[in-house]
Amino acid sequence: xxxxxxxxxxxxxxxxxxxxxxxxxxPCPIRILKAGELAAIVSDAPEGLRPxxxxxxxxxxxxxxxxxxGSVLPMRFGSVAPDDSAVTEVLAERAEHYRERLTALAxxxxxxxxxxxxxxxxxxxxVAGNPELRAxxxxxxxxxxxxxxDRLRLGEMAAGAVQSLEEEDAAELRNxxxxxxxxxxxxxxxxxWLANLSLLVSRDAAEEFVAAVEEIRKSHPHLEVRVNGPLxxxxxxxxxxxxxxxxxxSTATHEE
Amino acid sequence: xxxxxxxxxxxxxxxxxxxxxxxxLDRGLVIDAFVRVSLVxxxxxxxxxxxxxASVDTYLRFAEACNRLDLEAGPRKSPGLPDLVGEITESGxxxxxxxxxxxxxxxxxxxxxxxxxxxxxxxxxxxxxxxxARKREE
Numbered sequence: 001x002x003x004x005x006x007x008x009x010x011x012x013x014x015x016x017x018x019x020x021x022x023x024x025x026x027p028c029p030i031r032i033l034k035a036g037e038l039a040a041i042v043s044d045a046p047e048g049l050r051p052x053x054x055x056x057x058x059x060x061x062x063x064x065x066x067x068x069x070g071s072v073l074p075m076r077f078g079s080v081a082p083d084d085s086a087v088t089e090v091l092a093e094r095a096e097h098y099r100e101r102l103t104a105l106a107x108x109x110x111x112x113x114x115x116x117x118x119x120x121x122x123x124x125x126x127v128a129g130n131p132e133l134r135a136x137x138x139x140x141x142x143x144x145x146x147x148x149x150d151r152l153r154l155g156e157m158a159a160g161a162v163q164s165l166e167e168e169d170a171a172e173l174r175n176x177x178x179x180x181x182x183x184x185x186x187x188x189x190x191x192x193w194l195a196n197l198s199l200l201v202s203r204d205a206a207e208e209f210v211a212a213v214e215e216i217r218k219s220h221p222h223l224e225v226r227v228n229g230p231l232x233x234x235x236x237x238x239x240x241x242x243x244x245x246x247x248x249x250s251t252a253t254h255e256e
Numbered sequence: 257x258x259x260x261x262x263x264x265x266x267x268x269x270x271x272x273x274x275x276x277x278x279x280x281l282d283r284g285l286v287i288d289a290f291v292r293v294s295l296v297x298x299x300x301x302x303x304x305x306x307x308x309x310a311s312v313d314t315y316l317r318f319a320e321a322c323n324r325l326d327l328e329a330g331p332r333k334s335p336g337l338p339d340l341v342g343e344i345t346e347s348g349x350x351x352x353x354x355x356x357x358x359x360x361x362x363x364x365x366x367x368x369x370x371x372x373x374x375x376x377x378x379x380x381x382x383x384x385x386x387x388x389a390r391k392r393e394e
Binding site: 002005007008049050051053056057059060073074075076077078079080081082086089090110112114119123124127133134136137138140141145146151152154155156158159162185187188198226228231234235237238 | 273275277278279280281282283284285286287289290291292293294312314315316317318319320321322323325326327
């Protein structure tokens with residue numbers, strides 16, 4: 001029977017989730033495998049596991065529970081080892097590395113922030129701040145809508161203006177939130193948002209972070225800011241891809 | 257749902273699950289010695305929106321949205337605007353992208369769609385303008 005792995009923790013972790021159900025239908029019971037100072041949160045791996053809503057949620061719930069009680073390295077969804085001993089072997093082999101990461105992430109949580117524009121408010125804003133664009137609109141209206149080329153020009157200008165505001169707002173969002181975080185990881189772009197940031201925040205600084213978000217919502221009413229957290233530090237398990245907050249500040253400044 | 261504790265604060269809220277599942281699927285520790293289940297069909301998040309935005313169709317829709325703006329309204333005077341403005345803007349600015357993306361988007365497993373609905377269901381109602389609410393539902 002292969003083994004599904006949720007995350008790695010210290011074996012001294014005070015409240016590893018053992019009475020929970022994990023992935024699978026019916027849910028496979030969570031088990032803890034220990035190897036020296038490390039522990040893996042696992043369950044049996046169900047046959048034909050796919051990224052279904054239920055299973056994604058189960059993965060997240062188990063990790064959320066574990067992270068509530070102490071430092072955890074969350075695995076990406078769908079990690080399956082051939083058997084339990086393969087898991088403990090990996091723990092033993094890379095013990096030093098995992099211990100270092102667990103220590104580095106102790107007392108820290110991830111917040112994921114996504115921002116998008118309120119399209120209507122943003123167009124109003126863009127037109128109000130751009131006399132040329134406004135003139136084009138007025139000219140078009142007087143000409144009964146304007147020619148195809150006129151409309152194309154107007155649309156291109158408006159789209160461009162909205163897009164630069166997106167970039168501006170994305171940079172600003174980052175600049176405003178970064179001081180409350182220890183590290184920042186930029187998520188993939190998509191049509192759904194103009195900024196997708198994960199921030200590693202010390203539990204002690206969580207209040208400060210939440211306050212910074214509130215401040216942004218007030219000062220940027222055309223932005224819709226969605227916050228998810230506190231979460232297990234999915235984006236910060238390896239030191240590589242995420243940048244320390246200090247160095248990213250300078251990058252963000254250059255972008256402006 | 258344990259995913260989104262209330263600590264996000266007063267106006268915090270969260271459209272929840274969808275945003276979190278992105279992290280569950282795309283981040284987190286990967287160990288070479290372990291196999292990962294196939295995620296074919298749900299790698300939808302890395303499409304660059306810019307490619308999609310720069311099209312004639314998008315420009316024309318932006319123009320239409322501009323032409324429906326109330327030029328006398330200040331940038332903050334949004335709540336009173338007719339819904340139509342929002343609708344057109346939606347179908348313009350985002351509609352095109354949606355079309356181009358739909359091939360990929362349709363392959364999202366039920367997981368994401370259901371999760372998103374669930375997230376919304378559990379979301380506390382927020383004083384949002386109807387346009388943005390509509391957008392999220394798309």
